[in-house]
Amino acid sequence: MPRREILDRIQKYVDPFRVATGNGFRLNSVDPADTCGLQLGKGEAAELLARGTQWLAEEQDMLYAQDRWSLLLVFQAMDAAGKDGTIKHVMSGVNPQGCQVFSFKQPSREDLDHDFMWRYVKCLPERGRIGIFNRSYYEEVLVVRVHPEVLERQRLPAADVGKKIWDQRLADIAHFEDYLTRQGTIILKFFLHLSREEQKKRFMQRLDRPHKHWKFSAADIRERGFWADYMHAFEEAIRATASPRAPWFVVPADNKWFTRLIVAAAIVETVEKLDLSYPKIDAAKKKELAAARAALAREK
Ligand code: ATP
């Protein structure tokens, strides 16, 4: 099937989950168990995904050669939604030299001595590269919003910690992203939307399988208790920061195969639209290449 055609098909699946204007967005408009009526076997889904990752690898090679754009992929989700697995699978074909993953955990003392964006800015992708944020500056309006004691640790002047702090932070994030998109950074933000029931199932599996015990943390169970607060914070974040140039994708996450396909498709579709090509060679360069060829041919 020609790529154009595949792209048209992909678009049909990605569109329902793209949020490019936040006004009026409601989280409950997306069903975490949705698969768009697709019922693929494991093998079929894996094969489709493999094609997508291969395609992405080719696009990434041109992105690197062009050295004009960079791609920032932001992943946010509740625990066990499959961020790690999605990143691993979707990026599996990409040249490691053109791609970097940063996982943001609790801030260090040094981080806390700076403005909240500081540690994220340091990790932004260079031109020509793909940067993946596994958690991101959005934690500053998620976990920090849900737990007042985390905000406390940031030691902000009291006058700046008012009722409007979250709206202000969200506006700051939206402006920051506007700025980046005017600097050649393409931003895609993924919220892997997991249901509370599916999370419970996955936690249970971690407890049942010894090789998954390392993934289990009692803190995850505690955070589950704040589910409604997190959903509210996510909804507010998406509403305030979704824009055509830095859209959110609210991806159903109860079925891992579907999550991975949608994420891969959204990335491929976006990069494809850049209409990337390898840099054109000018006359001087052609001459240089011909000279090199002649020199090599003359060697004994
Ligand atoms: P996994 O559990 O799959 O290894 P993870 O991203 O959940 O991945 P953890 O080490 O379990 O990694 O958790 C990281 C923790 O760091 C999360 O609880 C998150 O809320 C917290 N965190 C991330 N950014 C911030 C921040 N800016 N301020 C406070 N806490 C943060």
Ligand code: MG
């Ligand atoms: Mg965790």
